[in-house]
Amino acid sequence: MKQRVVIEKFFKAMARSLELEENCFLEMYGETAIMNARFNFFPPCPRPDKVIGIKPHADGSAITILLPDKDVEGLQFLKDGKWYKAPIVPDTILINLGDQMEIMSNGIYKSPVHRVVTNREKERISVATFCVPGPDKEIQPAEGLVSEARPRLYKTVTKYVELHYKYYQQGRRTIEAALI
Numbered sequence: 001m002k003q004r005v006v007i008e009k010f011f012k013a014m015a016r017s018l019e020l021e022e023n024c025f026l027e028m029y030g031e032t033a034i035m036n037a038r039f040n041f042f043p044p045c046p047r048p049d050k051v052i053g054i055k056p057h058a059d060g061s062a063i064t065i066l067l068p069d070k071d072v073e074g075l076q077f078l079k080d081g082k083w084y085k086a087p088i089v090p091d092t093i094l095i096n097l098g099d100q101m102e103i104m105s106n107g108i109y110k111s112p113v114h115r116v117v118t119n120r121e122k123e124r125i126s127v128a129t130f131c132v133p134g135p136d137k138e139i140q141p142a143e144g145l146v147s148e149a150r151p152r153l154y155k156t157v158t159k160y161v162e163l164h165y166k167y168y169q170q171g172r173r174t175i176e177a178a179l180i
């Protein structure tokens with residue numbers, strides 16, 4: 001299935017799940033959206049206790065389509081201070097939500113912190129496609145998700161990924177810069 005079709009189906013389903021007009025996220029994400037693909041290669045590492053594959057981070061995308069290694073685990077997600085392994089499920093892609101979806105959903109959908117650990121014996125390969133709104137697009141909480149009971153949590157952001165690289169280098173969470 002084409003990645004663009006996956007994105008469309010996801011965004012529409014997520015909007016419907018929040019009782020929003022189904023094109024609401026897609027329209028904000030825009031026609032000029034970009035897909036950045038990154039191939040990750042993790043060689044075997046004799047000291048997994050000392051060396052991390054990818055340090056803890058949340059993705060700066062709206063969503064990330066991940067093709068994990070078909071044999072070697074390594075991806076872990078942080079929840080309530082504990083790391084949980086993402087299991088290997090044959091012939092599947094893993095969809096991860098990024099910060100820009102957290103912003104559009106006014107914090108209802110979370111962009112999880114994750115990392116990749118190294119493996120002593122085996123190499124690991126993954127392909128991550130980061131789906132990013134076009135640089136002309138303003139990303140903000142959907143109007144239908146802001147109310148007196150649930151105030152707006154995030155500012156309007158543009159070119160979020162540029163900011164994300166800077167924060168990533170510093171080991172900081174970019175979403176904090178978007179908080180009101």
Ligand SMILES: O=C(O)CCC(=O)C(=O)O
Pocket residue numbers: 038040054059066068069074075114115116125126127128
């Ligand atoms: O290799 C993986 O499974 C995840 C990679 C990742 O988190 C990333 O490239 O941002």
Ligand SMILES: [Fe+2]
Pocket residue numbers: 057058059114
């Ligand atoms: Fe990631």
